[in-house]
Amino acid sequence: MVYDRIKQQMMDTLPFVQLLGIRIDAIGNGTSEVSMPADPKLNNHLGTQHAGALFTLAETASGAAMAGAFADLILGLRPVAKESRIQYQKVAKGATRASGRVPGDVAALKATLTAEGKVAFPVEVDVFDEHGTLAAQVQVDWYLSEKR
Template identity: 80%
Template sequence: MVYEQIKKHMTESLPFVRLLGIRIDSIGAGTAEVSMPDDGKLHNHLGTPHAGAIFTLAETASGAAMAGGFADLIMDMRPVAKESRIQYQKVAKGATRASGKVPGDLAAIRAQLKDEGKVAFPVNVDIFDEHGTLAAQVQVDWYLSAKR
């Protein structure tokens, strides 16, 4: 399946993601589920997951959701994260997971890419800790164009 190919490609081409132990659990059409283990090497001064590790988890989920939305085209595309915003809600405790989703009408975004050869759109990500507490909300704005 093409989603499995995307997971494999992302895992192999993102060494920092591997370093943090981040796992891409699933990818769908504009969606992704990603997880990160609880590891003391990834903790901050409070003994909880470091903000940088949480952000990397979110960025990975956003990229996987973005790629899933363009699964049939993504290998010929040049995706670039343009901007991101993170709002920390609660201190995350333990292992974390991220749920990413392209909001709105994915078909319209794909049509714009086809018509204009490029498109910019957001991906929303919710980060939960091992207790199911919403720890952070992230929006990553992606720019997608054909490879040159």
């Protein structure tokens, strides 16, 4: 399946993601599920998940959702995370997971890409801790252009 190839490609080419133990669990058409283990090396001074680790988890989920939305075209594209915003809601205790989604009409985004050779759009991500508590909400704005 194309989503499995994208997942493997991302895991093979993102050494920082590997360093944190982040795992891409699932990619769909504009969606993703990503997880990070509980590990004391990822903690902050409070003994909870470090904000930087949570951001990396969310950014990875956003990239996986973006790639899933453009699965049939992704090998010919140059994706760049253009901007991001994170709102921390609660401290994250233990293992964490992130759910990414491309809001809106993916077909319309693809049509813009085809017509203009580029497209920009947000990806929304919710981050939860092992108890299901919403720890952060993130938006990553992606810019895709055709490889030259």
